[in-house]
Amino acid sequence: MNVQSPPEKLTARDFATDQEVRWCPGCGDYAILKGVQNTLAQLEADPKNTVFVSGIGCAARFPYYMETYGFHTIHGRSPAVASGVKLANPELDVWVVGGDGDMLSIGGNHTMHVIRRNVDLQILLFNNQIYGLTKGQYSPTSKIGTKSPSTPLGSIDNPVSAAQFALGVGGTFIARSSDILQKHLPEVLKRAYKHKGASFVEIFQNCIVYNDGVFKHFTEKSVQDEMQIHVEHGEPLLFGTDKSKGLILNKDEMRLEVVTLGENGITVDDIAVHDETNRGLATMLAQMDPPDYPVALGVLYAEPAPTYEASVHAQIAQATKDADKADLNSLLRRGQTWTVE
Amino acid sequence: MSEVATAERSDEGRQEVESAVVRFAGDSGDGMQLTGSHFTMTAAIAGNDLATFPDFPAEIRAPAGTTFGVSAFQINFGARKIMTSGDLLDVLVVMNPAALVTNLADVKPNGIVIADSGAFTARNLTKAGYEENPLENDSLEGYRLVKIDMSRLTVEAVKEFGLSNKEALRSKNMWALGVVYWMYGRKRQASIDWLETKFAKQPDIAKANIAALNAGHAFGETAEMPAELGTYEVESATIEPGLYRTITGGESVSLGLLAGSLLADLKIAFCSYPITPASALLHQLARMKEFGVVTFQAEDEIAAAAAAIGASYAGALGITSSSGPGIALKMEAIGLAIATELPLVVINSQRAGPSTGLPTKTEQSDLYQAVYGRNGDAPMPVISVSTPSDGYEVAIEAVRIATKYMTPVMVLTDGYITNASEPWLIPDAADAERFDVEFRTDPENFQPFMRDGETLARPWVKPGTPDLMHRIGGIERSYDSGHISYDPENHQKMTDVRAAKVLGIANDIPEQTIEVGEAGAKLAVVGWGSTYGPINRAVNNMRDEGLDVAQIHLRYIWPLPRNLGELLGTFDQILVPEMNTGQLRTLLRDQFLLPAEGHNKVNGKPFLIGELEDAIRARLEK
Ligand SMILES: Cc1ncc(C[n+]2csc(CCOP(=O)(O)OP(=O)(O)O)c2C)c(N)n1
Ligand code: SF4
Ligand SMILES: [Mg+2]
Numbered sequence: 001m002n003v004q005s006p007p008e009k010l011t012a013r014d015f016a017t018d019q020e021v022r023w024c025p026g027c028g029d030y031a032i033l034k035g036v037q038n039t040l041a042q043l044e045a046d047p048k049n050t051v052f053v054s055g056i057g058c059a060a061r062f063p064y065y066m067e068t069y070g071f072h073t074i075h076g077r078s079p080a081v082a083s084g085v086k087l088a089n090p091e092l093d094v095w096v097v098g099g100d101g102d103m104l105s106i107g108g109n110h111t112m113h114v115i116r117r118n119v120d121l122q123i124l125l126f127n128n129q130i131y132g133l134t135k136g137q138y139s140p141t142s143k144i145g146t147k148s149p150s151t152p153l154g155s156i157d158n159p160v161s162a163a164q165f166a167l168g169v170g171g172t173f174i175a176r177s178s179d180i181l182q183k184h185l186p187e188v189l190k191r192a193y194k195h196k197g198a199s200f201v202e203i204f205q206n207c208i209v210y211n212d213g214v215f216k217h218f219t220e221k222s223v224q225d226e227m228q229i230h231v232e233h234g235e236p237l238l239f240g241t242d243k244s245k246g247l248i249l250n251k252d253e254m255r256l257e258v259v260t261l262g263e264n265g266i267t268v269d270d271i272a273v274h275d276e277t278n279r280g281l282a283t284m285l286a287q288m289d290p291p292d293y294p295v296a297l298g299v300l301y302a303e304p305a306p307t308y309e310a311s312v313h314a315q316i317a318q319a320t321k322d323a324d325k326a327d328l329n330s331l332l333r334r335g336q337t338w339t340v341e
Numbered sequence: 342m343s344e345v346a347t348a349e350r351s352d353e354g355r356q357e358v359e360s361a362v363v364r365f366a367g368d369s370g371d372g373m374q375l376t377g378s379h380f381t382m383t384a385a386i387a388g389n390d391l392a393t394f395p396d397f398p399a400e401i402r403a404p405a406g407t408t409f410g411v412s413a414f415q416i417n418f419g420a421r422k423i424m425t426s427g428d429l430l431d432v433l434v435v436m437n438p439a440a441l442v443t444n445l446a447d448v449k450p451n452g453i454v455i456a457d458s459g460a461f462t463a464r465n466l467t468k469a470g471y472e473e474n475p476l477e478n479d480s481l482e483g484y485r486l487v488k489i490d491m492s493r494l495t496v497e498a499v500k501e502f503g504l505s506n507k508e509a510l511r512s513k514n515m516w517a518l519g520v521v522y523w524m525y526g527r528k529r530q531a532s533i534d535w536l537e538t539k540f541a542k543q544p545d546i547a548k549a550n551i552a553a554l555n556a557g558h559a560f561g562e563t564a565e566m567p568a569e570l571g572t573y574e575v576e577s578a579t580i581e582p583g584l585y586r587t588i589t590g591g592e593s594v595s596l597g598l599l600a601g602s603l604l605a606d607l608k609i610a611f612c613s614y615p616i617t618p619a620s621a622l623l624h625q626l627a628r629m630k631e632f633g634v635v636t637f638q639a640e641d642e643i644a645a646a647a648a649a650i651g652a653s654y655a656g657a658l659g660i661t662s663s664s665g666p667g668i669a670l671k672m673e674a675i676g677l678a679i680a681t682e683l684p685l686v687v688i689n690s691q692r693a694g695p696s697t698g699l700p701t702k703t704e705q706s707d708l709y710q711a712v713y714g715r716n717g718d719a720p721m722p723v724i725s726v727s728t729p730s731d732g733y734e735v736a737i738e739a740v741r742i743a744t745k746y747m748t749p750v751m752v753l754t755d756g757y758i759t760n761a762s763e764p765w766l767i768p769d770a771a772d773a774e775r776f777d778v779e780f781r782t783d784p785e786n787f788q789p790f791m792r793d794g795e796t797l798a799r800p801w802v803k804p805g806t807p808d809l810m811h812r813i814g815g816i817e818r819s820y821d822s823g824h825i826s827y828d829p830e831n832h833q834k835m836t837d838v839r840a841a842k843v844l845g846i847a848n849d850i851p852e853q854t855i856e857v858g859e860a861g862a863k864l865a866v867v868g869w870g871s872t873y874g875p876i877n878r879a880v881n882n883m884r885d886e887g888l889d890v891a892q893i894h895l896r897y898i899w900p901l902p903r904n905l906g907e908l909l910g911t912f913d914q915i916l917v918p919e920m921n922t923g924q925l926r927t928l929l930r931d932q933f934l935l936p937a938e939g940h941n942k943v944n945g946k947p948f949l950i951g952e953l954e955d956a957i958r959a960r961l962e963k
Pocket of ligand 2: 023026027028058132133206207
């Protein structure tokens with residue numbers, strides 16, 4: 001009999017490599033790295049079956065710092081590389097890491113298709129609303145008016161919302177968190193890990209050098225209670241100090257509205273309850289922006305669906321069932337043949 | 342099996358010819374490809390050697406009767422070795438005016454044109470741009486014109502099956518095939534058998550087609566034919582005994598990739614994005630699922646290359662395939678495979694460029710792209726396919742090199758080879774030498790970029806292997822450890838070792854042989870890719886005329902065979918015919934400082950034997 005000794009429990013530190021971490025001091029990426037390492041330890045993930053795939057950018061340096069398998073690829077293409085990894089070996093746990101430029105600009109096409117196909121991956125988009133690695137140009141998530149080396153008078157094009165994009169292309173899991181939410185982030189990542197399919201997580205990340213404080217209007221201590229709502233499936237959409245505020249669905253206008261408990265006779269029972277299987281609600285939550293609304297964080301949407309690679313391998317399994325068909329010699333001889341004497 | 346008289350008329354009076362070129366041309370809906378493949382099969386059974394070339398319209402559903410809706414199929418068959426699908430036509434069969442106007446220029450002087458006069462209606466004539474019916478004026482003087490109202494005769498022949506007029510006319514191609522079978526004294530049985538199997542569930546359709554075939558044949562036999570048409574005999578060729586099939590270049594490459602994966606004991610992950618003429622491979626591999634082949638139609642060529650690389654990283658055989666414009670898109674990813682030293686097979690079905698170029702026309706103008714077309718010093722092996730059946734061996738070789746040397750390999754084939762077919766002596770899969778891939782599992786002294794002393798290849802490690810976790814990437818890697826390294830000395834060392842690894846493959850490929858002739862001849866004609874057939878025939882013909890010329894044909898473009906420089910040095914002159922403006926010529930001049938001259942054209946068509954003969958003569962008779 002084969003007696004297996006229980007594996008030693010790994011700590012977050014066991015997921016760190018011996019490589020020197022090269023982000024700028026104070027960069028939000030450090031906190032995310034710690035959050036991910038904590039998550040893997042809590043999940044008791046197996047380092048040998050874990051693969052981190054990334055594109056190019058500051059965020060994309062991530063795999064070098066994880067004591068797992070890792071592939072730092074080329075700018076924007078990590079979703080495609082990761083798709084290939086999963087097609088070849090669906091058993092691997094594959095995480096994809098990239099920045100807003102990597103995943104929504106040069107790689108926007110691949111991000112769309114990997115989400116649409118529902119490849120079983122955890123996709124972490126570190127959104128700092130800037131191109132960090134190339135020294136601070138504006139990005140497709142930068143707000144209009146962002147002054148950068150390439151937009152000295154301010155950017156003029158409309159930004160894209162990562163979460164709305166992911167919802168729009170048919171994502172089956174869309175969540176949000178932030179670098180500084182050290183408790184919230186691992187919880188969201190654990191949900192992402194457990195979801196079978198493309199789990200898309202937008203993580204707001206502060207680039208201290210080129211875009212410091214872009215998120216402070218909802219992340220700073222003094223405003224975070226009023227400007228963040230942490231959504232939970234089946235729970236009323238409450239926020240604010242003492243959870244005194246909430247969201248109701250204005251059915252006439254088909255939009256969410258911020259209300260205060262106790263005002264105009266509003267009670268908890270009037271507050272909308274979060275249903276993470278409701279794509280319409282998730283879209284409305286993703287659209288919310290300060291100052292009129294808090295930023296929605298947590299699992300906005302989650303609905304299981306068959307994964308792409310499982311369906312691919314199901315077709316192959318079906319075709320291979322008839323095993324004696326898989327003979328090269330008979331394939332070479334299929335169709336019309338003739339003999340020359 | 343039906344009881345049809347297949348006894349042929351006495352062969353007395355048949356004129357013996359060594360080879361013949363026949364082209365069937367008609368509307369896309371006229372079934373010309375099917376007709377051609379029947380004629381091919383029957384010629385093969387009769388023991389002829391042969392080569393074929395289908396010519397499909399570029400438009401998907403071109404309007405009936407238009408010139409851009411013409412579909413043609415050409416076959417060159419003979420009692421001798423057939424090297425090309427033929428320069429000029431002995432016989433052109435046209436099913437409508439558009440087919441005549443688009444194909445007539447390829448008919449030999451005094452060649453035979455058989456036309457379905459029933460389809461030369463005023464409407465069809467206008468669509469083809471004819472102001473007058475060319476069958477009725479003297480515009481076809483100089484050809485042996487045979488006008489037959491095949492449309493009417495077909496409808497009559499199938500009357501008893503109660504088909505609609507439209508359905509009845511669908512058998513017109515079989516009627517035409519019957520006439521040509523009669524001309525060349527061919528047996529109809531193989532076609533009859535095929536029709537009965539194909540239409541087993543629609544016996545009336547089968548019977549109508551067979552009736553049309555027999556009627557066309559009988560039309561010839563009962564001497565209703567004009568005397569000038571003549572009947573011919575093409576003896577069987579001396580062909581190596583064995584079991585044969587016809588094979589296109591698309592089929593041979595896809596089967597070779599599968600065979601290679603089995604020899605390496607790897608599962609294929611074939612990642613591609615549709616493009617003419619490369620899509621054939623995606624379609625064929627998608628039907629090989631029972632072998633565990635994964636095919637992935639990616640969102641674009643970049644994603645296809647990236648996914649193939651991801652698959653190789655995870656321990657599968659990543660393959661990606663495209664044509665020129667798509668290969669250009671893949672290049673950054675191919676550079677990643679070079680940098681991270683992962684196996685990858687890249688199939689490039691070349692077409693005329695630049696940009697969209699001529700999607701359905703053939704060219705071999707991606708040699709520069711293959712050998713030089715990446716940022717940085719980024720060498721990769723490049724090998725090429727010479728004939729439709731050659732793709733099988735070449736694809737196997739690509740898999741062998743990619744996996745043994747941990748490198749991407751580019752296979753250059755082209756639109757002509759992909760669609761053209763030839764008979765293929767089917768190999769026994771068990772005869773091939775295995776080259777099972779070994780994945781590293783031993784943690785002892787493991788370093789991801791520690792190289793094998795002989796091949797300089799790094800170890801291949803599958804994620805999932807215990808104790809071998811490591812990181813790779815496109816940033817320059819430290820020698821052995823693979824960690825990120827910005828050290829300039831290390832970059833020099835890594836650049837040198839990447840080049841040395843690829844150049845070292847020259848010791849693991851065969852020395853270059855001479856295809857025809859001897860070293861030291863006055864002229865060597867050096868080619869690569871699909872020019873093999875016309876060059877071979879032209880060189881043989883010129884040697885028959887007594888000229889001192891030899892043929893050298895390269896499979897390996899990079900690295901070049903280790904003896905090539907020395908071998909080429911023995912010839913007085915070197916002529917490099919290419920369907921580009923001189924890409925191999927540049928490479929040879931650069932590598933060997935030899936005064937190689939080019940013979941180049943890019944008109945979308947394969948070389949004619951005649952033009953190569955002229956080029957050879959011009960060099961030897963000056
Ligand atoms: C093909 C290609 N184009 C451009 C670049 C340059 N480049 C590297 S990272 C980057 C953008 C990085 O921004 P983001 O993805 O948001 O990552 P961050 O650095 O902000 O984490 C660019 C433009 C590149 N490496 N490759
Ligand atoms: S540039 Fe910005 S994103 Fe990049 S490491 Fe520095 S702080 Fe972080
Ligand atoms: Mg960024």
